[in-house]
Each structure stands twice: as structure tokens, then as C-alpha cells.
Amino acid sequence: MKRRQPILELIDVHAAYGRIEVLHGVDLAVPVGEVVALLGPNGAGKTTLLKVASGQMKATRGHVHIGGSHVNEVSADAMARAGLCTIPEGRSVFPNLTVTENLRLASYAGAPAERILQIAFERFPRLRQRAGQLAGSLSGGEQQMLAMARALSTEPAVLLVDELSMGLAPLIVQELYDIIAALAATGVSILVVEQFADAALAVAHRAAVLVHGRVVAYGKPDDVADELSTLYLGGAA
């Protein structure tokens, strides 16, 4: 396999909330067109890492590179316009806007609104039925579909997803991960953060395990399985 430069790369990244440091020197790379699963227990710093990578939080030390450019100082909205799509933890929709209005806002990333609506409604007919409804009144799964519709229709180069499965039924989680796999097949590079590993590992090319703000294992999904079992089934956590 030809070695290519990773599209997203974190080098010795430190990050802190006030005086509380959460990431103590993280190195992580997402190769072009691959799915990387970032796993780890509660409070390991997974969400923080995603925030640093997407420009929502500044690293206190270290470097973030996207597509070869140094992006430590780039704001989150500029990154979004440059082709980075971030779906944060929880229901990442605007509850007091309608489904259509939510989708129209996705056009800030660059794609025309008509095209976004067309792609979203084609892939999720449920959303078309609910087009005029407030997003807050949708079920959890439908809201996550709405969030994924943005990733599908704006054609990002890099996709960052946080806790896709949180609070959702297994069938819906499966459907969402199918979409991740389909997106990866079109060449999108993806970083998925998950606390529950199975669904993510099934689609991932690589996996990293984050514990106490440090990456303790990185490699093929099979290779990190041992690390994970000690982590989740006892041992030093």
C-alpha cells in the first residue's frame, strides 16, 4: 500500500479547560479516504480531541494539520467552509428550526441549498415527510439522520463525528454506520469518536484508544482489541 500524507494530523497536541489539562500530548493521524475510530472510556478526552481538530478549541501546545496546512489558529467556521464537516456530540440540529431550515443552513459550507435538500430527501424519505416540522420534535434517530444528511449533502473532504450512537436503538445505529461506510467509499476521510466500540470497529480501517488524555494504542482494529478488552473488562482504567 502506498504511503500517503494523512489528511488530518495531530502532533503532540495538548489542550486544557482553564487550568485543567485534558490532553497531554496526543499524536493521531487520519489517512486520506480512511475511517479511523477513536475509542476510549468516559472522560478520556475524546470529545476534547474532536473540538481541537475542528477548531472549536485551541490547542495549548502542539500542532493540528489538515490537508498539509497548519490550522491551529483557524476558526471553526472557516474550517467548515474549507470542507471539514463536524457533527458534535448529542443531537446536532437546531431544535427550533424546521427540518428544511436546518438543511438550508448546511449551505454555509458551500454547496447550494437546493442540491442539499434534494440529496437529503432522497437518502432519507422520512425527512421529506417531516420537512415542515420543528427539528426538536423529531425522534432521536430522525435528528441524527438530519445531522448525517448534512454530512452526506455538503460533500466534505473530512468528516468528524462524535458519539454517533448515543441514546439510539441498535438498528438505527447500524443504519447510521452504513452511511459512514458509504461516505468512506466515496473518498471522505472520517474520524469517528465512540465509547461503544463494536459498531465503529466494524467500519473502521484503523482504531486509536485514548485513555487519560493519551493515545495508548493505534493500529488495525484487530490490533487494538486486546487493549480494549483490558480497558472495558477491568484492569487499570
Add this chain to the structure above:
Amino acid sequence: MGGFLALTILGLVTGAGYAVAAGGLVLTYSTSRVFNVAHGAIGMVMAFLYWELSVNQGLPVWLTLLLVVGVVAPVLGAVVERIMMRQLADAPVGATLVVTVGLLVMLIGVAQAIWPSTARTVPPFFAGSDLKLGGAVVSVHDLITIAAAIVAAAALYGLLTFTRVGIAMRAAVDNRGLLALYGARTSMLSAMSWGIGAALAALAGILLTPVVGLSYHDLTLLVMSAYAAAVAGRLLSLPWTFVGALLLGLSQSYAVGYLPTTGALSGLRAAIPALFLFAALLLAPQAQLRVGQIRGIRGVPVPGLLRALGFGALAIGAAAVAAYALPGTTSDRLSLGFIYGIVMLSLVPLTGYGGYVSLAQLTFVGVGAITVARLGTASPLALLAAAGAAALVGALVALPALRLQGLYLALSTLAFGLLMDKLVFQASFAFGFNGSLAVPRILGLDAQSHYLILTAVAFVGVGLGVLALRRSRYGRYLIAMRDSPAGCATLGLNLRWTRVRIFALSAGIAGFAGGLFGGLRQTVAATDFQLFNSLPLLLLAVVAGVTSVTGSLLGGMLLMLLPVLASEVPAVGGLAFLVIGVASVGLGRDPNGLASRLFALGRWRPPSSFPSVRLGRASRGEAAS
């Protein structure tokens, strides 16, 4: 019949003006969740600017309008958003209110400094060209006002419903961070919404000036009507806001025409916006308790009893020295400072501990002063009666407001203050119409020096009481309620009664101060307690530190010094308002005010609370396992 038609037209015109103002208010609120108390003040300053350019400098009307509404006001709005509001996106309602109150005080100060008070008139647009309409006269200005309201409402509705920018402005309220992840420039969006809001305030100010006159306070208070209309639309619905504004304009106009101009109801006309606001607040459906809202206010440390007694003795001792060493006028000023300090202490349990904002604290002071005056006795028991009467009124305010929360509660105190100003204080059992009352010197202490010692003792006594309250079980309720109302409700606390009690207590302390104030002045009038003076009071209380007794004393002395400065060194006086305004901006960062800076000075090292010590170590990698 012609009279009715004329009144209807006048009502529609006023209502249209309110609608323009209210539309701007709703826009800024629904896109930034900051309720702009200074909305009317922006309109006021812009109306003055309009006068300056078009009447004083003689620029053509169209050019002036374009400059003021199209350029200066939006820039002002954007600048205000940039330097004052941006840090407040996640601040509690109380902090956002106080910062906009600061802006209001600042703008009035600026207007008074630039345009000293003289008679000014602004001619209506196309003066002289009137139309006849079925016996009533309609001026072109009236038609323009109505047209402006319709266009503004339609444009706002279109902006927020159909354009991507408008949708994004609404999205910013739901989740600003997420909107940035969508790729929208969020800071530009809020600057835009504040710019448009300010432009609408300016337009409303200019349109209404021929009706209300060019006055600092009337134009600023005009915003009360805009509030009422906006609340009718629950601060979100533009169509309802528009309907509310027209109804309000009409009812005011009919009241002018048909209510008696003398007797008990004469004050009613001026009170209509306040009544309307009350009604709208009570009838509008309320938001549910919000769950999981963490307000990161870390209070200042509460001193122990000995320490508090020590500082109390120090304060009384200092007052005693000052009483004998300094001339009588200085004693009087210091007394006033202590009395203001007690009024600010009344805000400590309410605002500092409880997180509720009262915009009409001086009204309770007035109730206390009236009580002592009517009792006519110098006995210290009169002070207790004053406290009791004010507490009763305070409970009465809190009762109808039981269902209200945060912002709505604060607005209802504003409506209450205005009602008292216009109706109750003017009644014969209070001050009477433009009247004044003689108040006996408490304890018969005629010497100014003795009175100073009395006020110092009273301040220390109330301060110790407030600290004791903080250390009690009830004090912990208050803090818990501020931090998480929903959490307290699930623990079985009765939120409503706790709230009524805290309002009554706070009003009682203010009434107590009112008795002392009356005794100091010996003659008091309704103007001493008017609503407008409550705003700088609240502002200084919060700037100085509304979570501590020290802050209250500091704030009281500052409030006393302000007018002294303004009269003796006029240049500094105007500047002082600016400084307060700027200081209020800092509140977004530290709600404990100046007092907490003082506390920090007294320490060798920065305050080390439990988590920062532990985690400070962890970050160096020593404690991490």
C-alpha cells in the same frame, strides 16, 4: 365621532411607532437572548442626533434620516454588540440585564453631556401638508409612521423566515457553536442583528419624537411600551408583537380622550404601558423550568462571625471619627452613603444570592419613607414599621409574579416601579400630586454627626443580618435555587414561597433604609424614589459587588459620590457614567464585582479553591496515574 376617529388615528400612529421599536427589540432578543433594556435609550440618542443634524445643522431631512437610521445607528448597534454583548451569550439573565442597564445609564449620560437640557422641537415630516379623513386630520407624518411600521414588520418577518441569514440568526440562539460548525460567521450575524435592532430603535425614536417630545427620559421610557408589545408576542412572535403594539397605542389614545383628567384616575393614563406590560407578563404562557443549566457563579467567601464583627466595629469606629472630625455636610453625605449601602444590602439576598433582578428597588425605599412620614414618630419602631410595610408591598409584587422567571420577573418589577411612580406615589395617602412629606429625624438625632453614627450602626447591623442569612439553611436554599431551580424542585423545595419570602425580605430591608433616608432628608418627594434612579443604583450595586457586604458599602458610597462629583467637577461627572458603563461590561467575567478584587488584594496568593489546587497538580503530570 370626529373625536373618536382622531383618537383612533393618533392611537394607530403611536402604536405603529411602538411596533417599530418592539420589532427591533424582538429581533435582538431572539437572535442573541440578550434583552436590551437600553433599546429606548439608543432611540433617544439617535433622535437627539437627528435633531442636531437636521434642525441644528440644517441638513436635508432625507439625508439626515439616511445617515442616522442607515449608518450611525447600525454602527452603534454593531459596536455595542462587539464590545458589550458578545461575552454575554451564555451569561445568566441577571448579568445581561445589568449590562444593558449600564448601557442605558451611559447613553443618558452621554446625551445629557452633548445636548444640555433646553427646549428643542423636531418638526414632523412634511409639516403643514395634512389630509382630511372623514372629519379628522391626518398628517403625512402619521401616514409615514404607519407605513414605516408595516414595512418594518414585513421586512423583519421576511428576513427571519425566508432568508438564509435570518434563519441563521434564529439558529444562533439555539446553538451558536453548532452554527459555527455549519460554516456560518456567527459574530457577523449577531453584529448584524444588533445593527438592525439599533436602526429600528432610531427610526422609532425619530418617528415618535413629534408625539412625545425630545426628552432624555420620556424617549428612553418609551421602551416600556415596546417591552409590553414585545412581551405580548412572547419576545418571539413578530405578528403578535405588532398587534400588541397597536392595541397599546389605541388604549393609550382612548385613555387620553375619555378618562377623567382629575382625581384618582388621572395618573392612570401614564401608567397604561406598565399595566399593559403586567397583563402581558401574566397572561403570556411561561417557559418550563430549565433543567441542567449550570450558572458558574462562584460567590465570594463568607466571613466568619468574629471577622464580620471586627470589620463592623471598624466601620462604626471610622464613622464616629469622621462624624467629629469632618464638617456637617460631609457627615450628611457619608450618612447618605451608608443608607444607599443598606439599600444595596437589600439586593444582596435577592440578586446576589437568589439571582433575581429588581429594577425598582428605590420604590420600596419610598414606601418606607412614606410609612415613617405618615406615622410621624421619631421612635426606632417606626423603622420597623417601614420595613414591615415595604415587605408587604414586596410580597404583593412577588405574588402575581410567582409564575414568572428570570427576565419576565425583572420586567414585572420594572412595570411595578412605573405603576408606583405614576399612580400610588401621586395619590393623596402617599405624597399627593407633586407633593412632599416631612419626615421626623429618627431617634430625634438632630446633630448631623449623631445621625451618621446611627446610619453606620444600622448598616453594620443589617450587614451582619445578611451574612447570618447566608450562613443559615435559608441562605443555602437561595444559592441552590439560583444554581438549579429544577434540581431544587425535585428535592421538594417550594420554589414559589421561597421566592415570595426573599422578595419580601429584600423589600423590607429597602423600606428600613427608606425610613433612615427620610429622617436624613427630613423632606421627601416622589421624585426621590422614581424608577429612573433605581437603575444606577442596581448598576452600582452590581459593579461594586452584589454578592458581599463590602461591595454594598462600596457601592453605596460610590452612588453617593456620583452626583457630588457631577456637580463639583462636571467634566468628571459625565465621565463617571462612562466608567460605570465600562465596568459593567466586566461583569460578564466576574459577577462578584469590584469587591472581589478588593478581597483578592488582601491575600498573599490567589484564592485557592479545592478543584484548582488538585487539578493544578494533575496538569503537571504528578497526580495522573
